Amino acid sequence: MKIGIIGIGNIGSMLVKRFSINKEYELYIYDVNKDRIKKYEDENIHIEDEISKVYEKAIFTFVSVKPNHLNDVFDKIKDLSEENRYIISTAAGKTLADLYELSGKKNIFRIMPTVISNSGLGTTAIAYNPAISENIVSDVKSILSNLGEVLEIEEKKFDAFTVLNSSGPAFVAYIIESFLESGINIGLSHDDSLKIVANTFMGTLEYLKNEELKLSELKYMVSSPGGVTIKGLYEMDKAAVKGSIMKAIEEAYLKNKKL
């Protein structure tokens, strides 16, 4: 399978990392900064000096540049034949219709990945031009399965998916950081606090999953009447922590819709 990747930043480097595990894949990669990607050169990873070469050598070309750089990339390939060539855009906020308008290509997929897939555990959403054949869609889903779960969703749900799934790791890091700093505030060392918080988050998810518990069941299991936990939950409610998080995610969603 010949796969192209244009733009080797946070997402492009994750794609290179995950796809290069499969030795049946031949990768053709390009970035404006050639020095930055020299380190990837390998038997199965070819560094190209032009965008058009990536598009012509690969069957499936991922375009993982920032949305405002898409024009520069599509300018270089819009006059090339799209026979047996497919573009897979990772850009936030750019619809299939936008991508068609920018590139003039019909063989277009839109995906929404996450940096979490560096661990192979992320979820990638996919949408595509319905005129593309089932075999090709199945090939692309198979390539994406190297990143974790693949979820086909309606395009109108991409904005919500983007914020929860792809911005999500930053929000989770922020929340974990607030627990970490809480630990330091009440007398734990940074390292002890981080270890305890990481185990609490991972262990909670594992326990909920294994016992098929509802979130509220776990909350009440831990809250002794008149005790410590319910006092903390009461303070969180008074400070509207949940409402603040919901508002922040809603604002990020609205911002994504405007991209």
Ligand SMILES: NC(=O)C1=CN([C@@H]2O[C@H](COP(=O)(O)OP(=O)(O)OC[C@H]3O[C@@H](n4cnc5c(N)ncnc54)[C@H](OP(=O)(O)O)[C@@H]3O)[C@@H](O)[C@H]2O)C=CC1
């Ligand atoms: N970061 C994330 O977690 C997620 C990002 N996305 C989407 O994925 C895309 C990439 O994001 P991200 O990886 O964070 O971005 P980065 O800026 O980290 O990576 C983009 C890379 O492309 C390079 N580049 C810029 N212009 C061109 C060009 N004309 N041709 C080739 N390469 C070019 C950039 O170089 P230079 O830095 O010199 O400009 C950079 O190395 C975006 O559209 C974003 O919306 C989607 C989901 C999650």
Ligand SMILES: O=C(O)[C@@H]1CCC=N1
């Ligand atoms: O912040 C952004 O714009 C992109 C989209 C999802 C994650 N990063």
